[in-house]
Amino acid sequence: MVRIATWNVNSINARLDRVLEWLEEAQPDVVGFQELKCVEEKFPFEAIESLGYNVAIHGQKSYNGVALLSKFPLEDLRRGLPENEGDPTDDHSRYIEAVIGAPTPFRFGCLYLPNGNPIGTEKFAYKLRWMARLYHHAADLLTLEEPLALCGDFNVIPEPEDADKPESWVDDALFQPESRAAWRAIKWLGFTDAQATVGAEPHGYTFWDYFRNAYERDHGIRIDHIMLSPQAADRLTACEVHRHVRGREKPSDHAPVVATLDL
DNA sequence: ATGCCGGGTGGAACCCGA
Numbered sequence: 592m593v594r595i596a597t598w599n600v601n602s603i604n605a606r607l608d609r610v611l612e613w614l615e616e617a618q619p620d621v622v623g624f625q626e627l628k629c630v631e632e633k634f635p636f637e638a639i640e641s642l643g644y645n646v647a648i649h650g651q652k653s654y655n656g657v658a659l660l661s662k663f664p665l666e667d668l669r670r671g672l673p674e675n676e677g678d679p680t681d682d683h684s685r686y687i688e689a690v691i692g693a694p695t696p697f698r699f700g701c702l703y704l705p706n707g708n709p710i711g712t713e714k715f716a717y718k719l720r721w722m723a724r725l726y727h728h729a730a731d732l733l734t735l736e737e738p739l740a741l742c743g744d745f746n747v748i749p750e751p752e753d754a755d756k757p758e759s760w761v762d763d764a765l766f767q768p769e770s771r772a773a774w775r776a777i778k779w780l781g782f783t784d785a786q787a788t789v790g791a792e793p794h795g796y797t798f799w800d801y802f803r804n805a806y807e808r809d810h811g812i813r814i815d816h817i818m819l820s821p822q823a824a825d826r827l828t829a830c831e832v833h834r835h836v837r838g839r840e841k842p843s844d845h846a847p848v849v850a851t852l853d854l
Numbered sequence: 855a856t857g858c859c860g861g862g863t864g865g866a867a868c869c870c871g872a
Contacts, residue, residue: 601871602861626871628862653862654870706872746872759855765872800872801859812872844860844872 592828593693593854594618597701597742597815599625599798599845603658606843607635613836614642619849620662621691623701625744627656634658651684657701657743664692672724673731685721695854697738697823704746707764715764718746722773730780732820738854739820741782744845746814747774749784753813755794765814783824785817785850790830797832798845806837817850826852 596619600606603624614622622644627634630650639646639660648658649670659665669688688700702725707718732739748766751757760766778784786795796811805811819827829851837846 605861626861628870706870708872760872763872798872800857801861803855803858814872841860 593620593852594849595621595699595740595742595817595852596847596849597623597625597744597817598847599703599744599815599843601626601843601845602628603634603656604629605841607638609836609839609842611638611642613833613847614639614644614660617833617847617849619660620693621699622660623687623699623742624658624660625656625701625703627651627658628653629656647687647689649684649687655684655703657684657687657703659687659689659699659701661689661691661699665689666692672721672728681721693854695738697740697852697854698732698735700732700739700741700743702741702743702745704744706746707767707770710762710764710767715767718764719769719773722770722777726773726777726780729777729782733781736822737820738823738826738852740823740850740852741818742816742848744814745774745816747771748812748814749774753796755796755810755812760812765812778818781821782818783821783827785819785824785827785830786813786832786848788824788830789827790832790850795832796834796846797848799837801844815845815848817848819850823852823854826854828853
């Protein structure tokens, strides 16, 4: 049994106490973090490695940044998406991937998809270009026909049911028809949305704004996803959002999503 | 209900996120 997880921590250094606390109580085997907001030299390797994790990061000053944690060896590391789909000037650190050397090895990709707001700007165009690049890379990985988990902050609200008040997101990049169509296109390559499959529940949100008491009012959205290849989905037994973590002191605005695979 | 909060950096009437 392997527990995999994804969590946008909104600054690993500002969140370190919350992160260590959650790692100790949730005991995930493999984790993808997003929005580290730091370069490699400032990442708290010692604190996390002392809990028994191998760690690899793709860092960036101030913005973005993604990390992989694994109690098994990390092999065949990749930082960034392949550049063959354009955006050779893209210097954002938004993707990291490795083969997890578990008893049954599997591939794990951790992504932080661009937000894309406001719509009608270069930022939204960048989001869609990045999703096209992810589509091509995901398609390549699926041809390997191996267990694969693509996890992270997709910054897409797939369906109206994934928002407490969908009407308040109609002008937002996360809920645009183009964003949702690109998300579905990736899924239709052959992925299983772990939470929608075995963790489906009303209000299964993963993000709540910091203001207007969004968490207390459950004014949330589901934008952090665990997508599984058929070979991984066959082994999926559970998926849950650790929403209580969002209610703690000095929380991230995202909650962790955890899936259990019978691997 | 407009980044309202909360990170970043750097010293901003700044940047960013969703």
